[in-house]
Amino acid sequence: MEKIWLQQYQPGIPAEINSDCFPSLPAMLLDSVTRYADKPAAICAGIVLTHRDLDRLSAGFAAWLQSAGIGKGARVAVMLPNILQFPIAFFGILRAGMIAVGCNPLYTARELEHQLKDSGAEAIVVLDNLAAAHREVFGRTAIRCAIVTSPADQATLPALPYSAGAPPPASTGVIRLSDHCRPRQRHDHCVWVQRLSERNRNDHCRLSRGQGMRSDRS
Numbered sequence: 001m002e003k004i005w006l007q008q009y010q011p012g013i014p015a016e017i018n019s020d021c022f023p024s025l026p027a028m029l030l031d032s033v034t035r036y037a038d039k040p041a042a043i044c045a046g047i048v049l050t051h052r053d054l055d056r057l058s059a060g061f062a063a064w065l066q067s068a069g070i071g072k073g074a075r076v077a078v079m080l081p082n083i084l085q086f087p088i089a090f091f092g093i094l095r096a097g098m099i100a101v102g103c104n105p106l107y108t109a110r111e112l113e114h115q116l117k118d119s120g121a122e123a124i125v126v127l128d129n130l131a132a133a134h135r136e137v138f139g140r141t142a143i144r145c146a147i148v149t150s151p152a153d154q155a156t157l158p159a160l161p162y163s164a165g166a167p168p169p170a171s172t173g174v175i176r177l178s179d180h181c182r183p184r185q186r187h188d189h190c191v192w193v194q195r196l197s198e199r200n201r202n203d204h205c206r207l208s209r210g211q212g213m214r215s216d217r218s
Contacts, residue, residue, distance in 0.1 A: 026095045030055075042084055044154055049084045053158045054091065061092030068145065070122055072097035077116060077124040077143075079103035084154045089125040089147075105130060109137050116141040123147065 006015050022028040033041075033055035041054045070076065076093045078100055080086045093100040101119045103112060105127065112134055116124070120142055126134075128148040138146060 026091070029058075029091050029095070042087055044082070044084050045151070047084060047154050047158070049087070049158055054087060057088045057157060058091040058095055061088060062096035065092065065096040065098060065123075068123075070096070070098060070145075074098045074123075075101050075119045075121040077101040077103050077119065077121040077126075079105055079107070079112070079124060079126040079130060080149070081105050081127070081151075083149075083151050084157055085125070085149045088157070109134055113137045113140060116143060125149070127151075 003015070009015070022031065033051040035051075037052040037055070038050055040048050041051045042049045065076065076098050078086065078089050078093070080089065090100050101115070101121050103115055103124070103126075107115065115121075116137070117140075122142050123145040124131075124138070124143055125147045126149075128150050131138075131146045131148045135146075
């Protein structure tokens, strides 16, 4: 097959990548946040999240997930649009040694229930308005904790301070993402990163099912 797309590559862009240079996706993330610490990782609604912010906040969220008693290999659903909380939640889940399950924010209740039951998700990161709309669905699945957020929370994320206390205990209710992505002390998250999961190339990182727009109405 002729690789005609290579004609569009800018000078210096390699035609192939070395997929063996990182043992896992979390390892690739840690390399990126270190190498590009002060460069933007994501921009949404004019709000900049640097790689350093992504490192700090995703590590804090990973630490909370572990402290909440959610074990390695557990499924955590992410039902978010393209906002800054998505990469924080996604990479936090991976860094905690868990499996991220993508859920389309446009899913109907029936579709979401099927997705959650099929994946066996134990927790979900979701927009607050969707959490309210689908609370009954969560009760019919293995979900025991809903971590909610809103687009307005984006403005506070880069400036979130370090928490002086211990990570919050496990919760069976609805809690806010911004309250649970703070490392306890400056540099404290490094301890978690070092022992996060012994994840290797054979471990699953993400469950991906049909994410297309579908409708219950026929």
